Every structure is written in C-alpha cells, then in structure tokens.
Amino acid sequence: MKPLKTLVLAACLVGTIASFAGAKDVNTLAGTMSIPNDVTIATASNTNTLGIVKDIIAKDNVKPSTHKMTRQSNQQALAVLDQMGLSYDIYQLQGADKTGQKDAFLVAVDVKEAAQHLGKKEANDPMFIAAMAALDKGQIDPVTEQLVLGAINKQIPTSTTVVPLNGPINVPSLDPKKATIMPKTLRTLTVENAxxxxxxxxxxYQTYAASSRLLYSDGTIQTPLYANAAFVLKPGKPVLYVAFTSDVQRDYFKPIFDNAFKSIK
Structure with missing residues (x-):
C-alpha cells in the first residue's frame, strides 16, 4: 500500500506548491490544453514536492532498521514516482467566482503504457494486439467505435443508482451458512446524472468524454463529488483524463473541463 499512500501524499501537497497563473495554454500529458486566464494550475511533476517525497523514501530505504519487504515496497514507490510526468501526472486547478475560491484535481494516465504494463498476459491475444494497434494509430474506425460505445454505455446507469463498494467477507467456518458475513460498515457510491x-x-485528436455526479458514503460521512473524464486518442500516447471536484463546484468547473479537453493539441 506504500506506493498508493505516496501518490495520495503527493496529490494532497500539490496545492501547497507554487503554480503559474495567466497562462492560456498549459502543458499536460497529451499536449497543451486551454484554460481561462483567471484559473491557476499546479502540476505535481513540476514541483519540489515530488523530489521531497522521493528523498524521504530513499532515506528510509538505506536505514539498517528498514525491513526487507518495506525496502521492496519503497523501490516500487520510487519506480512509480519516476514515471510522474511521463506515464501519468496530477494537476490542481484553482479559480474563483462570486461565491468564493474553487479547486479541482485532474489525473492524467497514459493508457497505452498502462495497458502494456497490466496486459502482459494478454500480449499475444488478437484482441489485445488490435487494441494496441488502435492506440498507436490514434484512431478507431466508425464501426468499432459504435460497438465499443454501445458496450460501455450499456453499463452506465440511466437513473440514480447506488453501487456497493464492499461485498460480503468470506471467513473460515465449518458451517457454509456462516462462512459469509456482511461488513458492519457498508461503503457505497451513488451515481446520478451520468x-x-x-x-x-x-x-x-479523436476524443471521447463523459461526466457524472457522485456521492461516496462510508456509512458515516457522505461526500458529494463531480467527475468529468475524457479519453484523448493522441497517436502513440493516448491519455485518459479524470477530473474531480466537489459537487457544489460542478457548475463552475464543468465548462472549464469540457472546453479544456476539447482544446488539447
């Protein structure tokens, strides 16, 4: 879990580092995107925070008291952080309107790089090879596009839907009826206006987008969110962008992200 904790730490600290304002076009993983002049953006890979986090992990790795498994986890974390700005990146956008300050986070991931890493077992599968070829080309033909979009959109709720995030827990028991229990705290994600x-x-570049209102609940605290995503098929470097902000800031950021994703070049 250490690599994940490291990424979360880096994301949380993005807002504390220097950012640049007044830029019409800003650099992102797939290319430049346009944002309003009064919106400020901070890029995790371009900040001192990344170096600080990597230095902390490296120093922990050379301690004699550090366990072997911890060292391995640290090496994995450093490998992941070394790819920030190349295979993925994290951005924080800050703006303001008459109701006050606004902020949102944007995560960008190189889909081809991720597919190659996660799909090693399917490397010789004809469908996987065809998919990788499409990512290299940066183009999906109209027939395949309709088939893929049809399959994906069938899975997207057309009405408000509550999705459980933790299922039953299997525990050792001689009695099969007692071998499965439900967790005391049920985490859910409510999807609305998807x-x-x-x-x-x-x-x-060929681009596909979608957005949704979300409500995350851990049984005690409810967090209203808004997500806006775009898949940009840049030849050889297709990038998935996923933006998150609070639901109360949705009306402010939706047009900003819609236009930003459309402007990537």
Missing part, C-alpha cells in the same frame, strides 16, 4: 460516453467534435 452522461453517456460520446465523441467530442472539433478536436485535434
């Missing part, structure tokens, strides 16, 4: 995945017109 858009169908759709192609975006007027883009340099």
């Amino acid at each position: 858009e169908q995945v759709h192609p975006v017109a007027g883009t340099k």
